[in-house]
Amino acid sequence: MKALVCTQFAPFADHKVIEVDAPAIKKGHVRIAIKAAGVNFPDILMVQGEYQVKPPFPFIAGAECAGEITELGEGVTHLKLGQRVAALPGVGCFAQEAVVPANICVPISDKMSYEEAAGFVMVYATSYHALKDRSDIKPDETMLVLGAAGGVGLTAVELGTNMGLNVIAAASTQEKLDICKEYGAVHGINYVEEDLKARARELSEGGVDIVYDPVGDKFAAPALRSMAWGGRYLVIGFAAGDIPKVAFNWMLLKELDVRGIHWGAWIPRNMKNHVQNMGELMAMYEAGTIKPRVSGVHTLENFTDAMTALTERRVMGKVVLTMVS
Numbered sequence: 001m002k003a004l005v006c007t008q009f010a011p012f013a014d015h016k017v018i019e020v021d022a023p024a025i026k027k028g029h030v031r032i033a034i035k036a037a038g039v040n041f042p043d044i045l046m047v048q049g050e051y052q053v054k055p056p057f058p059f060i061a062g063a064e065c066a067g068e069i070t071e072l073g074e075g076v077t078h079l080k081l082g083q084r085v086a087a088l089p090g091v092g093c094f095a096q097e098a099v100v101p102a103n104i105c106v107p108i109s110d111k112m113s114y115e116e117a118a119g120f121v122m123v124y125a126t127s128y129h130a131l132k133d134r135s136d137i138k139p140d141e142t143m144l145v146l147g148a149a150g151g152v153g154l155t156a157v158e159l160g161t162n163m164g165l166n167v168i169a170a171a172s173t174q175e176k177l178d179i180c181k182e183y184g185a186v187h188g189i190n191y192v193e194e195d196l197k198a199r200a201r202e203l204s205e206g207g208v209d210i211v212y213d214p215v216g217d218k219f220a221a222p223a224l225r226s227m228a229w230g231g232r233y234l235v236i237g238f239a240a241g242d243i244p245k246v247a248f249n250w251m252l253l254k255e256l257d258v259r260g261i262h263w264g265a266w267i268p269r270n271m272k273n274h275v276q277n278m279g280e281l282m283a284m285y286e287a288g289t290i291k292p293r294v295s296g297v298h299t300l301e302n303f304t305d306a307m308t309a310l311t312e313r314r315v316m317g318k319v320v321l322t323m324v325s
């Protein structure tokens, strides 16, 4: 099978798709014939040796995928051959086949395309966990979303709106802000051209209650300083590069909470809640209340185009790879 195999850490453009043996089936696992794989920021960090998880070499990159089950390992009874599933094993998905634990497979709706499914789990489940389990949302509160047209950002805009929040989207272009408005944002701030803190305070009429921040760097301080009394600042990630360092007195002054979100590490500690959350997200998809946005589809061989689109901030929603044999 073809796969993006990482034999050493290097800039993502230096990695290659090569021919390798398909992985062997294992007890409690299933084989998935992968149709599409979602490309996420951590995939880039991982092949470059910049992610907190460093798998032993050689490893196949790619955290999440969608496809069809073609083989059942010993003991697997709740899934069947031919079933359409999404899965997020963390590695192994930029390939034509993967063998993954059966208990992480999420059956997908017949309505959902493989491209939608491949980029669904990580971004929607992260934002749903952040908003449902970590935000203490109250009716009519205001949420500022940074990087709002990106992978996790756009799902926060959409889910937050559906949960009754007044969402202010912050992004770098008008085109991105227009997409955020389609997904429910009531206001947009172009944080490259406008003063983020001043505009967020103005639009929220005194301060935002929740900040959803997957961007970090220089955007974090003005976002934190735009908050209202008792606000919750959700630390999602640092796509802009630097991990921000903030002064504790800002939290004291307005009794702010800074809350870390580590969805991947939360799952094994809260498996029942995770399964419940995934079921609720799939039900929302079935009901048409959430609409995954795929902004780019590339072949596995052209993975660098997908990764470059992410690093150049051109992705609006998700970018995915398709597998062709």
Ligand SMILES: NC(=O)c1ccc[n+]([C@@H]2O[C@H](COP(=O)([O-])OP(=O)(O)OC[C@H]3O[C@@H](n4cnc5c(N)ncnc54)[C@H](OP(=O)(O)O)[C@@H]3O)[C@@H](O)[C@H]2O)c1
Binding pocket: 040, 041, 042, 122, 123, 126, 147, 148, 149, 150, 151, 152, 153, 170, 171, 172, 173, 176, 214, 215, 235, 236, 237, 238, 239, 240, 241, 261, 262, 263, 264, 310, 311, 312, 313, 315, 317
């Ligand atoms: N905590 C968790 O459990 C969890 C789960 C999933 C992802 N994450 C993290 O969340 C972050 C965002 O992931 P994502 O999949 O949403 O990525 P993404 O689709 O690339 O979106 C990130 C956004 O950040 C903004 N940005 C600002 N400066 C940037 C720069 N120098 N390079 C790239 N983007 C920049 C861009 O929006 P503008 O152009 O509008 O500024 C971009 O749309 C990553 O750090 C990822 O590791 C965390």
